[in-house]
Amino acid sequence: MSESAYADFHARAVDYWTLTKIVWVLLWDERVIMPRGGGEARADQVGLAARLAHETLISDEMARLLEEVRGYEASLEYDSDEASLIRWVRHEHEKNRCVPADLASELRRAASTALPVWQQARIDNDFASFLPHLRRNIELRREYVSCFPKADEDYDLLLDEYEPGMLTAEVRQTLQTLKEGLVPLIGEIAERSDAVDDSFLHGDFPIERQKEVEALILERFGFDHDTWRIDETVHPFASSSSPTDIRLTTKHHQTHLHSLFSTMHEFGHGLYERQVGASLARTPLARGTSLGIHESQSRMWENLVGRSREFWIYFYPHLQKAFPAAFDSVELERFYRGINKVQPNLIRIDSDEATYNLHIILRFELEQEMLGGGLDLADMPEAWNTRVKDYLGIDVPSDADGVLQDMHWAGGNIGYFSTYTLGNIISLQLWERITAEIPDLHEGFARGEFGPLREWLGENIHHWGRKLRPKELLERVLGGGLDSGPYLRYLRAKLGEIYGLTGG
């Protein structure tokens, strides 16, 4: 009886996931394909499909089915597809049932009201006009937090949305260690900022030729046209309709080559979804387990692969052939140093591999203060600017390039930022393991071979999908939790060599 209840339960879980994937396809279309005139109808379509997905998840029918499969679940291995699906759906079902429908809809409404206001406020450099919406979003998050049993810290409940099961205290501790290592490192580099030249990365790079190099890289990485696409968009992202329909996006600029790295980044996200276990394909387990683990994959392909010397041993001759005027007189070593230049920047998304994390840390700290009420929201610009000066050593000339630069808080995504740096940290924890298990990994890159890395990730990380939560996954693969040590060691070694630093 319990097994037949499982079939019913599975069918409803598939419906839930199918509706969610419909939303993904509609949003992909909106950002990549849709004529501007399609916006209003698309809001109807996305809103309805998302509502039906949510209703399916929290329905009384789902509650009943979850009860009926309880005995079956107990009889199964923890790691089995079936037990994992029940466990995941039960957790999401219970969590989402805690939030009253009115609050859930007000959370969405407030965010979609705030977004255009934020957009205009950023253009006008006018924090005051955005302030009431920021207040409202924070207030609503406090209400959201109050729907749940008391956690160790209120912020835990926000973080859980993006990094399920991760605790604020662990993240705080990890980021604190990172900051203590990063600030002096970046200070040392700042004193030698002339040591690296990247002027040759700005020039004239015809987009058709960029696309040829990009296609070559993707093909070596494992992209194929039967199961992947890549399209142009304004703000690049990765999405998917299923594990065999992966959609990357990119944005080419004729004056620089950022999109090469951004495409490798999105490939890392896409590969995670592509290599989820085939048996999970129609269920909500067919997804990366958290934003942090996801980001560890994208950062790995962008930075640990795409900014490595060996990667460019293979690809630099192709790049030189595509852009002879720019690169014929730039030797590989100079190019390698140029793409790894460290340069504090006001804008998070334009930042290098090292300083990027300080942008995240200050946001993570400010979010907790905003939520806790220790900081009057009217004082946010000042708090922001002070931290940027402290951590990055630069002055913020305007709120548009400061506290207003990111859309996350306007969109209600409070608790999200730290996952970017968790991704960096985790990517290096994994990398130490990977390079130990595949000693000739880098030699392979120099021959254009990425199969061993791809397979290792598939077998150790990707195939799990959401069967394991992030901490469980790290425990299995690494035998431990978050540790910023490997990332700090990596940055100090790589940047120390490039900048000729002495300490270690």
Place this chain on the structure above:
Amino acid sequence: MSESAYADFHARAVDYWTLTKIVWVLLWDERVIMPRGGGEARADQVGLAARLAHETLISDEMARLLEEVRGYEASLEYDSDEASLIRWVRHEHEKNRCVPADLASELRRAASTALPVWQQARIDNDFASFLPHLRRNIELRREYVSCFPKADEDYDLLLDEYEPGMLTAEVRQTLQTLKEGLVPLIGEIAERSDAVDDSFLHGDFPIERQKEVEALILERFGFDHDTWRIDETVHPFASSSSPTDIRLTTKHHQTHLHSLFSTMHEFGHGLYERQVGASLARTPLARGTSLGIHESQSRMWENLVGRSREFWIYFYPHLQKAFPAAFDSVELERFYRGINKVQPNLIRIDSDEATYNLHIILRFELEQEMLGGGLDLADMPEAWNTRVKDYLGIDVPSDADGVLQDMHWAGGNIGYFSTYTLGNIISLQLWERITAEIPDLHEGFARGEFGPLREWLGENIHHWGRKLRPKELLERVLGGGLDSGPYLRYLRAKLGEIYGLTGG
């Protein structure tokens, strides 16, 4: 009270239509964008969204709301948005409630089983392998018919799916008159088949230049990038996500220019959806009222505009500039005659403006015989071939180029074909009215001006959406019903001039 019930009813009708449009977007993506690997997940997505749309339409809640708004409906003008929406939904609700869920699902299942079998049978020229599936589809249509109160003819209930409210007897009568006029006309032309040369339409036409001419035509027609797209696909079609998000597709071939005409055809479909009344936008009334009326629009832009002399007075210089080698030595008049050449062809979709209709008429006749049981389905190839010989004067060398050429019967679309020729007939009924009301219409074409036609269609046909059924619409605009007279007069005049025929 009745008005607040209307708000609830309206919301459910919007949900129904939003789900339907989600299906359209998913199918557009499948045919235009999707990597092959996305097929299985897409079947889940389309299946679920279509099921939810259907459940919304036939739900007990909808039944209750339709009862509650009955008084309100009676208090409204027949043409009002509100009364029209209630009327349309009531009709579809009642009709769809007549069909048991099991039969509805078996109709879909049998069609999706038959389609790949048909595809292979066509490749193998093997009618016998398709026969059991054709039998099953016909059987299921008989079951479908038996769900409803007895109509004048069983076929009425199939036709109603595509041309709501139209009766078989009217269509039969109209097509009979058309056939009686067409067969001798085509016979006369056949005797003078050498009078028109179209050899210059086959050659080397680089696709990028075709696209430039196509873009110019579309721009003059009224296409803009804020509310339209055009993309490449295998079998061109028009779709939309909303009246302000219209999606045309086309298929270019380097060896000929068919896609120019096919794109004008799809533009006609797109324009109908584009110009539906803005107040209908979120509801199921925001659509062309029937396939026949829809086809009257596509055929009008393809043939009455796109194959007119005046159209090419404006565009032929552009075409010559795009393809000087092909057209520099071909004068406009010779080009005009070439694109209007009549040449009986085995294949419906490759046929000219005149003989095309005989392909339709024979299918319409055979469908009724199949449904009525007067024809053993095993004898279909013979029945087909005999009619092709009778009507078009040509021998059918293989079933692949005969009875197996179209996907409609495999896909369960029995009753569909006649709407293509109804479109031709109606396009000329409208055209006589349009040219009477806009005397300098053709002079405008010669100056590249299509605004007056577009506006006339918007005001007289398009804005109604599905508020009026096809017969009501024709009654309003023309003061009468179907009449093949205008179409026959048009063909005889145009082709008589081109071929130098004497009679009239």
